[in-house]
Amino acid sequence: MTERSVLETPLTIGRMTARGRLFKSATSETRASTDGYVTDELLQFYEPIIEANTPMIVTGNLFVSAQGKSAGRQAGIDADDKIPGLRDWTALTRGRDVKLVAQLNHGGRQIGTPAAGVDRIVSASDVREPMLGTKPSPLRSDEIPMVVESFAAAAERAREAGFHGVQIHAAHGYLLNQFLTPHTNRRTDTYGGSLENRARLLLEVLTSVRSRLGDDYPILIKLNGTDDLPFRAGATTEELLRVAMWLQDEGADAIEISRGHYESWPSTIQGRYKGFFRASLTVGSGRDMPSARKAVGRAVGPILEYVAERLRPPVEGFNLPYAQLFTHALDIPVICVGGFHTRRGMEAAIDSGKTDAVAAARAMIANPHLYRTVLQETSDTPICGYCNSCIARHGGMPIDCYSDEIRYTRDQMLGRYRRESIAPPNVGNQ
Ligand SMILES: Cc1cc2nc3c(=O)[nH]c(=O)nc-3n(C[C@H](O)[C@H](O)[C@H](O)COP(=O)(O)O)c2cc1C
Numbered sequence: 001m002t003e004r005s006v007l008e009t010p011l012t013i014g015r016m017t018a019r020g021r022l023f024k025s026a027t028s029e030t031r032a033s034t035d036g037y038v039t040d041e042l043l044q045f046y047e048p049i050i051e052a053n054t055p056m057i058v059t060g061n062l063f064v065s066a067q068g069k070s071a072g073r074q075a076g077i078d079a080d081d082k083i084p085g086l087r088d089w090t091a092l093t094r095g096r097d098v099k100l101v102a103q104l105n106h107g108g109r110q111i112g113t114p115a116a117g118v119d120r121i122v123s124a125s126d127v128r129e130p131m132l133g134t135k136p137s138p139l140r141s142d143e144i145p146m147v148v149e150s151f152a153a154a155a156e157r158a159r160e161a162g163f164h165g166v167q168i169h170a171a172h173g174y175l176l177n178q179f180l181t182p183h184t185n186r187r188t189d190t191y192g193g194s195l196e197n198r199a200r201l202l203l204e205v206l207t208s209v210r211s212r213l214g215d216d217y218p219i220l221i222k223l224n225g226t227d228d229l230p231f232r233a234g235a236t237t238e239e240l241l242r243v244a245m246w247l248q249d250e251g252a253d254a255i256e257i258s259r260g261h262y263e264s265w266p267s268t269i270q271g272r273y274k275g276f277f278r279a280s281l282t283v284g285s286g287r288d289m290p291s292a293r294k295a296v297g298r299a300v301g302p303i304l305e306y307v308a309e310r311l312r313p314p315v316e317g318f319n320l321p322y323a324q325l326f327t328h329a330l331d332i333p334v335i336c337v338g339g340f341h342t343r344r345g346m347e348a349a350i351d352s353g354k355t356d357a358v359a360a361a362r363a364m365i366a367n368p369h370l371y372r373t374v375l376q377e378t379s380d381t382p383i384c385g386y387c388n389s390c391i392a393r394h395g396g397m398p399i400d401c402y403s404d405e406i407r408y409t410r411d412q413m414l415g416r417y418r419r420e421s422i423a424p425p426n427v428g429n430q
């Protein structure tokens, strides 16, 4: 028997209790139908993560409106006729103490190819997105209530479909982050300028979602600890801390700390980058770009990859310095994501008091049984190499680990588990 781990200690998030402190962070799946309906292929990705009794699982970002759909085969929560498919998703947790949280998002200017019928990419201001080349048009002030309503309606659908909570995505340079960040928000109305104004949209979204769902329903927020936009006017950590305190005052139940915009992509996914641009431009979100843009991407990509590898190498807990500041400033739980994959690293992060819980994205793509195997200290488990092949293919190919060796180890491990029933269904829930 291994010693009881802090990762098995329950964490209360609003009125919900997660029975452990290692969560799955959001990973956009590229496994829905082209118009965003849940498919068997999407459910299959989640089955082993649920089977491992992962205490809380955040879905990939779900678009709240067609205008906010950011990637190919992204799942949506923008219409009532999607609820039955979403219910199939939440049904996977039936009989298990696993919390499934729907991440709600509007892509803003970070949209490669707009969804069918969408003729306009919007943002806070008309600042071009350099990775994708999109030039958005500013949301008119009379359009903003519709954006707020799309989040509130999506949150209601999430509850109706049986999700245990929602997470509002205000990180990674998507629409709500675009409003927070001075570089992308050059507005002169009540949604731009001062921090209070730049945070207005996010706070209106939270207030609206809260009033629609009532006090009992868990609402989490994903927020950057830093925008990491050198030489551009990113939101500062000090500003983001103030925003987090306002979110707490307005009824947010937990904050997950991440970082970066698409413009500062290595920041979000610290790791290795060799071949990132080639893969993205051939089979990922970049495959539909105009050929001249692709040619530029292929030419400068290797240089950017080389620089990124030196500046943002894989480090376990790479967002902890930021999470620590939020943990000290807030009373609500803080979750830190970024590079977590070892029991020691995760336990040390929580034991140090720098975060209340940890979340993993890539390590759980490589090893969907991460929660179980970390607790049981199982050997022969797949370990993510942070090569970023999965995210490079995002938007074009289904989410998966694209390292043959790691995938082989994973399939062997899952096969062994199922054959031998190594663990009873409630392992980690003693
Ligand atoms: C394939 C892939 C898809 C992702 N999709 C999302 C997403 O939909 N929403 C989100 O907030 N973050 C998304 N992320 C970022 C992760 O949630 C996480 O913040 C980041 O990968 C750092 O965590 P890690 O080091 O554990 O991977 C994605 C990451 C990967 C690798």
Ligand code: SF4
Binding pocket: 362, 363, 365, 366, 383, 384, 385, 386, 387, 388, 389, 390, 391, 400, 401, 402, 403, 406
């Ligand atoms: S492709 Fe596999 S090894 Fe590479 S980052 Fe993704 S999950 Fe990790």
